[in-house]
Amino acid sequence: MYLSKVFAPRLREVPQDADTISGQLMLRAGLLRKSASGIYTYLNLGLRVKQRIEEIVRQEMDNHGAQEILMPLLMPSEPWQATGRWDLYGDEMFKLTDRKGRSFCLGPTHEELVTSVVGGERHSYKELPFNLYHITNKYRDEIRPRYGLIRSREFTMMDAYSFDRNEASVEVSYALMFEAYNNIFRRVGLTFRPIQADSGAIGGSSSHEFTVQAENGECAYAACDNCGYAANLELSKARPTTTPDTAAGSLPELESVATPGIHSIDEVAGFLAIDSCTILKSILYVADDKPWLLVLRGDDDINEVKLLKAVQARDGRLATDEEVLRILGVHPGSVGPIQAAMPVVVDEMVRRDVAYTIGAGKDDFHVRNAFFGRDFDAAIVADIRTVRAGDLCPICGHPLHTATGIEVGHTFKLGTKYSVPLHASYVDEDGSERPYVMGCYGIGIGRTLAAIIEQHHDEKGIIWPMSVAPFQVIVVPLNKGDDAVWHAALELYEGLQKAGIDVIVDDRGESAGVKFNDADLMGFPIQVVVGNSFLKTGNFEVTLRSSKTDKKAITASEAVASIADLVRTIE
Ligand SMILES: [Zn+2]
Incomplete structure (x- = not known):
């Protein structure tokens, strides 16, 4: 072509x-x-x-x-x-x-x-x-x-x-x-x-x-x-941390703390100077028209696909602020699981041996030292969170990446x-x-x-893998006006075609710069230049698009065999 x-x-x-x-x-x-x-x-x-x-x-x-x-x-x-x-x-x-x-x-x-x-x-x-x-x-x-x-x-x-x-x-x-x-x-x-x-x-x-x-x-x-x-x-999934039961007698007592105007997990963490992983978020959720209270760590996010499987529902959504107020009698920032009137789903990353801070179920208050199992319970304990980078692999325990x-x-x-x-x-x-x-x-x-x-390009253009390249080889004669150059290029082009190689020749009268830019942009895996060095030494210059720096001189007589060899061996 x-x-x-x-x-x-x-x-x-x-x-x-x-x-x-x-x-x-x-x-x-x-x-x-x-x-x-x-x-x-x-x-x-x-x-x-x-x-x-x-x-x-x-x-x-x-x-x-x-x-x-x-x-x-x-x-x-x-x-x-x-x-x-x-x-x-x-x-x-x-x-x-x-x-x-x-x-x-x-x-x-x-x-x-x-x-x-x-x-x-x-x-x-x-x-x-x-x-x-x-x-x-x-x-x-x-x-x-x-x-x-x-x-x-x-x-x-x-x-x-x-x-x-x-x-x-x-x-x-x-x-x-x-x-x-x-x-x-x-x-x-x-x-x-x-x-x-x-x-x-x-x-x-x-x-x-x-x-x-x-x-x-x-x-x-x-x-x-x-x-x-x-x-x-x-x-x-991620491997949950093990959660040993703690003897009830040794646990600190529940403690109510005023948190006026404090709603989000970040605000609570900042106000009480605690880590968000020791705060539990409580979320009212409606699955197939039925309310559920979801409890998960403050630094985790709900995964609705897992949640719907856990509660065996077809579809669901977060409750609106208005629904939270009507059903629970508090604003969303103070919702908590203690004495919840609806079934509670607790995420399996919530431990039984950690003193958590939770919403008090009363506006502008939170509760410290809340223990899962002592102060609130679950109808279902399930994996309902979205995995994050750094979580442990469920198979081998190695940190996951996302x-x-x-x-x-x-x-x-x-x-x-x-x-x-x-x-x-x-x-x-x-x-x-x-x-x-x-x-x-x-x-x-x-x-x-x-x-x-997406995987095979650089700033100049595409770098086709040999197996899918539109043409495997481009022959680039520089100075097409020079008869010797053009004839050598044509002879190489025809020789490669006869050898069954998909080859294209840049027959345009463009400058070397334009030709190289276009060849790089279109990404043909092998570029063969017929130019000055051919006139001086009789050699062609072969370059792989994937490694532009490696130029290789080949003699005109060996060119077809050696390029055919490259087509077969590079990926
Ligand atoms: Zn693993």
């Missing part, structure tokens, strides 16, 4: 509306153009990278027993009605009506469709398990599309669906996909981490998010560098959540019909592309 012929308009300036490095670089390097909010056109260089990622995905999926199919993007409403998700999806789903008045949607995902396709056939247990995947676009009408390809309204996904006989065999299917995903993300050059995730409304026993650490990632997690434990913050990342892949065990309502069943050994036990597995192709750039 000649660079002058590639439609990849580059921008010198950083685009104003791109809110991530990857978004900026994709626009600047001419990979992508925005067509509407959250909707993009891939230009040739961007499409080349996307196709390389998809090819790696295909190879690994095929190698792990999955088979490619292609399902429609436009799908009828009926299977969605059957699972209840036609309404549950709400405004996020693009819905439309055909000329006969029949309802359709642009698929936000394909569980319903694949399950009805499989459910329409009569399958024997002998033919199980099988795993169907496709790579195609999805549509979600995000309220706020952001971060370029990371949260867009039209996006490309690989989604796979496994169909198994029972819970034991789905473990095997899941493990195969887990291995395929590890291979895929390693091969595209990402440093990533599979983290335990909440399977939430989708159900099932386990779920992992494959997360790429990135500053503006939307997914927060805690991880242990000692044993490898990693979990979404919604789910992650980070944010981009979720590039997700694996779920679905159980029979879709096969039951869609009547997708197989014929078992005893002749009975049983619902398939399913798994589903998704990879965001555009997100993966964006994540690769």
Whole structure:
């Protein structure tokens, strides 16, 4: 390919509306153009990278027993009605009506469709398990599309669906996909981490998010560098400190202290000159319309996902100030758990051997020397706090760190959540019909592309890993007007093409500075310069984009073989 012929308009300036490095670089390097909010056109260089990622995905999926199919993007409403998700999806789903008045949607995902396709056939247990995947676009009408390809309204996904006989065999299917995903993300050059995730409304026993650490990632997690434990913050746990019971007789007595106008934990800590971890916060919470009083350490925050699980509620919210006053008879800053009229949930980090300061249940007063177990009790003791950096790993006790990342892949065990309502069943050994036990597995192709750039760039531009680079090599003739230079460059270019290498030649009459800047911005892994040193010595200069300082001279006669060797060996 000649660079002058590639439609990849580059921008010198950083685009104003791109809110991530990857978004900026994709626009600047001419990979992508925005067509509407959250909707993009891939230009040739961007499409080349996307196709390389998809090819790696295909190879690994095929190698792990999955088979490619292609399902429609436009799908009828009926299977969605059957699972209840036609309404549950709400405004996020693009819905439309055909000329006969029949309802359709642009698929936000394909569980319903694949399950009805499989459910329409009569399958024997002998033919199980099988795993169907496709790579195609999805549509979600995000309220706020952001971060370029990371949260867009039209996006490309690989989604796979496994169909198994029972819970034991789905473990095997899941493990195969887990291995395929590890291979895929390693091969595209990402440093990533599979983290335990909440399977939430989708159900099932386990779920992992494959997360790429990135500053503006939307997914927060805690991880242990000692044993490898990693979990979404919604789910992650910390090892509680041990809490021996203390003999009641030896404990100091409750003591009431006036705290006029003092409300927040910080204010109480400052006013009484104590550490916020020895203060307990008491919070009125409404879960499925029922009030609960939550008690946790002053320096901790509630994790509502864990809390709702602990109280077995579907949804909940903090009580309003007005509700606190009406139900408890005090203002929020003085709420306390002693003689609470509603069930109390105490976080498991609250110790029984620490004299805590708590709200007195009376305006402008707090109580010192309150002991959990002596002065207040719990209906439920549970982990209801959000893990923080420095907490101890629940597996090995090493301090955890927290980070944010981009979720590039997700694996779920679905159980029979879709096969039951869609009547997708197989014929078992005893002749009975049983619902398939399913798994589903998704990879965001555009997100993966964006994540690769987030991890592989410098101030000059993108640094593509060899496995996904739009071109592996760029040949840069300086002074194209010099016949010897241009002919040598063309000969090298053609030689590399014959050797099966993806090569582009910068055939423009631009200055050396412009050519180097563009080559760096577009990030081709190997740059070969045909310039002054060629005229003097007959050598080309080879530079790796990843280590700009290492220039290597190669003779023209050995160039093709030695560059082909580099393409094979560098990552
Ligand atoms: Zn650990």
